[in-house]
Amino acid sequence: MVFASKKPRLRAALNLQVAVVLVAMLTALWVLVWPRLERYFLLQAAEQNEVTLPLASDSLRAALDRYAPLPHLIAQSPTLGALLRAPGAPGAVAAANTELLNTALAVSASDVYVMGVDGTALAASNYYKGEGSFIGNNFSFRPYFTQALDGGLGRYFALGTTSGERGYFYATPVRDGPEIVGVVAVKFTVDAFEENWRGAASEVIVTDVNGVVAMSSQRPWHFRTTQRLDDEKLKAIALNRQYPLDQLTPLDMQRRALSGSADIATVGGMEYVASSAEVIETAGWSVTSLVPTAGARTQAMWVLAVFALVGLFAILAVAAWRQRGLQAAAVQRELEARVRERTDALRIEVEERRATEAELRRTQASLVQAGKLSALGQMSAALSHEFNQPLAAVKSYAENAGSFLDRGQTQQARENITRISGLADRMARISKHLRNFARRPDEASGPVALDKIIEDAVAVVEPRLKRDAITLDIAGPEAAAVVNGGHVRLQQVVVNLLTNAADASGPGGRVVLGAAPLEGGWQVTVRDFGAGIPQDAQSQMFDPFFTTKETGKGLGLGLSISFNIVRDFGGTLWGRNHPEGGAVFGVDLRAAEGVQEAAE
Template sequence: MKYRIAAVSVLCLVLGLVLTCKVHGFVARSAMDEAELQAGTTLRLAVSALDGHLKRYEALPALTADDEIIEVLIEDPGNEALQLDANRYLKSVNALLKSSDIYIMTMDGTTIAASNYDSPVSFVGENFSYRPYFQEAARGERSRFFAVGTTSAKRGYYFSSPIVMDGKILGVIVFKVDLDTIEASWAGGDDRIFVSDPEGIIFMTGSDEWRFAAILPLTPDRIARTETSRRYADVKLHQLPLSYGSFAGHETMLIRNGNAEREYLYVSQSMPEAGWTVNVLMDTASVRWQAQTMMAAVFLALCLAGLVSAIVFQRRARMTERMQLQAEAQNELERRVDERTAALARVNSRIEKEIAERRLTERRLRKTQADLVQAGKLAGLGQMSAALSHELNQPLAAAKTYAETTGLLIERGRVEDASDNLKRISALIDRMASISRHLRNFARKPNEKLGAVSVEDVIRDTIEIVSARLKAADAELSITIEPGLPRVMAGAVRLQQVLVNIVTNAADAVEGLGDRRIDVSASGAAEKVMIIVRDRGPGVPAAIRERIFDPFFTTKGVGKGLGLGLSISYNIVKDFGGSLSVTDHPEGGAVFAIELDVADASVMEAAE
């Protein structure tokens, strides 16, 4: 029996290892497929943002070239008065369109007017005839080019167009567009995004150490083509230390950073018009961890199943053995009875002895049967259980430190400091209790139920959360709460989420303005409670007021939000049975109004 159990255990172990390896491969492929889809979405968003930003300026050089001031200057490029008028005009257009620089060149490549004419890095008098965007525009073509400025040392994307008069090309006008805003939005994310040129040199990236690094070998031909156009001016190019591999059927890129090496799943998409390739790298560490975790879980589950199977098999074997013993005992009893009956028939003189022997045999049989029953009672199975415990080492360690410090403070007579430590210990205990309560609520109640909520407490907790943002914006917050304000029907955590979002938006609106006041007020009337948040920002134009609560609608710049905050807040308040609206204040600024129902008496009693 022992050998059979061992054989079954070994067989389960072998099958478990084989199945675990197959599960690992399946999970890894599934996770990598999902990661590739996620990286593809990030790539499409990045390409759309870049393409949309560039298309804003694509037609502007040709339109500006037809302006009368430009045409007059290009016919008389040596006229200083015309140059001054053109410089001022280009500066005003540059400020209006928020481009980096605008400048005009004659057919020999000399700049005669520029929007930065009055800056230390003025382009006036500089010759850019070596640039491809000048050469192509001089041939009558509209051109696009990205490079590092040789005068300003700033990266930018250049749009150029010929200045044509009476069918003759007299000059070239150039718009330089700054891409730093989009690039800044890529920094700090989970994915690595970078843009490379046709020579494989990284031109834009959220990682400073990768900028101007090459993902393709820096061959003499590539270096020569780059130096001819002076695309990167005097910037020193370097090779990015990378190699290629594969994981779960997907090609990966391995990049070294010192002695460490990180593996990335990468996807890319070319932008032919811009001459770029946009690349997105996603770290595969989480995918590998997920596959290994699933493999370990499957292996443990199979081991547990094998153990249960062995226990069941052993129990059945013991039951079979017990039944065999009972059958043998019964056969033995019948044989002896037959023998005794035959002996009694043959020898009447030994009848009493045979009867006594039979009774003794019966007693032995009963004893044997009793022993078998007792052995059956002693045969049982153990039950295994596992419990998940959450450690709270950090709060406990902090409480211990405060407790030890409190003893020293008392010895030194610093009673107030000791009292403050005791309060902090109490707060840590409350925090541990709150953690336990939240974990229990998470297991039993996935969704927060509505109840009687104190608006004053929610506003106070909200201010604690957004205080850092208000300080960063240098905003002044004013709070007015009507005395005796009744409780409202809501969820405290979700109502706090709504207020945090609205107050944060108000801080964004007033940041950098002269008047940075934000007013928060709460008052009750006719079984309703109104919470008003007013800022002194630019307000919400009537044209977009009806769309302000739509998902993914935002007035912020690229990389500063997805436009989901107000949409989520609107639906949270709607779930409370209330309403969220926005208007413009007559004196300027936006006014967000939250209307909630007062909690009825039964809910109030339950809350108390």
């Protein structure tokens, strides 16, 4: 009876202790863990900017480089020279208009036009637009005209005074011997770039040398200013009619530092992770990528909630254990019953352990899939280039084929169509490798062809290697090499090792991939020429979440997952420093007979 009367008081004291510990844990999580989690996911968002910025700047730079030499080539036309020498000659204007229209269609330019030395347009590719045509309009106020008239290459970005379209202008002089008799200008619009940016996970802003938003994925931001414009700059913009003055209002962007290359920016009440780069020096443009912070903070909140639940379960488990201990003296007579209960609990625990082991295997498979998708995400910039390059060529060939058909040149059109088919096959092969790499593997294992695994892994990482100009040397294996394993999971192991080697070697580096017979099996090795494995990291490099990379560059799961995959197939994954510099990682696999590609 004494023990029975103490039970409620013991239980109340224990519940109070649990509540105090729980409050202290939640407070500690919020004060100590939340800022670090928030910063970690914000830095992950900043890494997304590192992909968006090169894609946006490279596409703009490619367009500028493509159109820069065109005015000089067009200026060599005898038709334009004849027009400028004798503007009133019968048929001179019509011939020049037709030639400029064909040129604009061939090079995908918005407008091509020729002006006299006074700046008046004499002929233009848009001659058929009536009032919208450039013919008869004077453009001597534009800087690109005066730059070309002085003998140089004129360049300028502005809102068109006739067309009302934003565009980049290139201009060059037309010479009759040493004398400049006119100016040829080429304009291309930028709307297509902005359409590609819209719908992406980040916003893009391109500002000119004065801080005016020349291009943006958000239309309301056009012509807004990111810095104060003094009277002199406003006067120059008005004189050149570059932008509408009534729209040059501040964007009200507030920024505070997040890291060395990223800021937290507030624009119109929305908060973003912002990264900028001065990437188009000749145009004086700066590109800024903005990723909303809401997604990063949501991820951080979910992780914090998981931490809190784990901590709560641990506290409740400890509290239950303590409660059983405090009540032990009062329940001695129930010992035999508790032994029976414990036996049942052990049986349940064994069943739970088996279920936990199955869950661990499913989790490992999920981590493998996440690792593959993360690798594809890190290589997105290189893969984008690998697709964009043939797509641009396909577009060019298709346009030229249309022009050839219009002229009746069917043989040239057929050759262009053949080239388009070849480029489509190339993109299909790349897509097939990526699809096979990204699919989720089964659990079974069996005999697989080692040369096919290496071929598919190299195809996945090849765009990344090309982007960083990394040389890959491959030696072996023999086509008859068959090992025990799963195609997709072993491919993931080779991709992880090649990606790590590329990271260690750095841009312009070298990676060596080899495969050779081993007693009772085969050995695959990947060597880099980087700094090697630090001494203090050699005993931990296969531990989960251990990494020597910079914060935000990796979770430290690649080698750990690869180690377990190889072990499941009865093999061994090892790594050490190479005597001649760098590091070498190897996979020792058991030989098998036959090929069963369905065993993944």
